[in-house]
Amino acid sequence: MKLGAAILTIIALASVPLWLRDPYLMNALITTGIFIIGAMSLNLLLGFTGQLSLGHIAFFGIGAYVSALTSLGFDIGLPGGFRIVHDPWPPIAGFLLAIIVAGLCGYLVGLLSFRVRGAYFVIVTISFAEVVRLVALNWIELTQGPLALTNIPSITIGLPELGSLTLRTKLQNYYLVLAVAVAAYVLISRLVHSHFGRAMRGLMENETLAVSVGIDVTKTLTLAAVISAGIAGAAGSLYAHYIRIIDPEVFAFINTVTMVIMVITGGKGSLFGPVIGGMIFGLLPVFLRPIMAPEAQWIAYGGVLIVILFVLPRGIVPSLAQRFAKRWNRSPAAGPVTFSERDAKEPA
């Protein structure tokens, strides 16, 4: 995306709270924004390396729990009479730890599964999410299990000397989520346009050939998994400190599926795709709720999904980009994103 368009998009998104006063809609926007960050991280794996993480919510949930526990403190007994006592730390430390711990989990899952890849990665990630959910459900001393972690403090930002600001209102959280989303977008964009991103794309398109020019499969895919999981962890942390209560249901499979839907409909492998897909499927339930019975809402949700994939099979952003490209008589881009999009030459 061109720099101008990016700035306009950010200004447009930043101006939303100026005219939107409805707290219910603001709440929907904030949670949608958090899920969009998760979807962007999923897209890094699914769209740019071709690996489907069907347990992606695990990294999100781990981020949420790590961040919540860091800022709440805990006191647990371990076998052998050991006790670990952790005093509450500022939530911002929880945010950073969430990224680090989720990234580490991404590293382990990647290391375990990328030697075989494909379907194995899907299975490993599903199992991983389920195991983590069971731990969150049953390690009651640490996580309160189904009783949930409550009273999670809001994030406080600020510098020593300059005073600090605790982000309690919806308005403040909206801007926090927007800032993190923009940072995640820039990070992913930089990554996929770097030679790491080219290595990922090479592996996705023709692994044998990529290996033959010296690309290290395991290293490249693991790197993508670490960054993807770290970003998902950041989203989870935002979620925990915004909602301020989390229970093991955060690990539900449906949450991963929602992110996958956001990525696929928006256009996997397109940087902006998950943002569009995320807005549609994040906000759709909000608009359907007042006009339909709960059962009908899900049918409508599925209907919208099918229509989008039927009309724009490669996802909204890549399909529309291709149509516009054709209209302007440029060479059609069959791939969702090319590296040289930033310095795309005029057609010869």
Added chain:
Amino acid sequence: MASPATALKVEQVAVHFGGLVALSDMNFSVGEGEIVSLIGPNGAGKTTAFNVVTGFLESTHGSVSYRGTVLNGLRPHQIADLGLIRTFQRTSVFPNDTVYDNLLVGLHRQGRVSLFEAILGLPRARSSQRRLRERASELVEWVGLERRAHDLAGLLSYGEQRLVGVALALAAEPSMLLLDEPVSGMNASETHTFVQLIRNIRDRGVTVLLVEHDMPMVMSVSDRIVVLNYGRIIAEGPPDVIRNDPAVIEAYLGQGATRA
């Protein structure tokens, strides 16, 4: 003729797939700056030999070394890092990227900067990107695909895709290039151009090992030829000797078969 320093050395290599012997006791070497061809009828084990050398296949016995480094047990990308780069028998490109972007992927070995430099867009990463783009343009020009640079590689003609494959291999800065049937499917004039290209590559100091079926092409381009049949080497020498070797003639033309 003084023999040049040995680049690639294949010693007593055997490959068994279960009970099937794909290669048995293969020995040959390639000198620095030589163009050596590996020929033989279909199923003789040429591609198997290629796969062993480039790490795509593990040999059952024997050893392969390149410039003194033993390659056994190394993974393909590690072997590529030693400067030993291959092309593939079937067309092999990144089909959904432009030719230019294909070459940028191929330049992976030249573009290594740290993750933080890349993400923060630090000067070193930027200048590295600029150099890669220049190099990619040079390579496109070198294989004569300037007009196709911004077309998707998957949409190119067969012959053009083969050129992209070679340019990709060259992008990886090989000190030795292994070409697997590079001219199969090319017409005579394309083949002729390709032979010039191979000579050019060698003149830049790159050692070349070639697997090929096109006999006139092999005879005209090679310094030495190694002939495989049924997984073993049956002849080795300069083109003139190979042309008249009775064992080679028999392998290719057969000798009144006694059994069907």
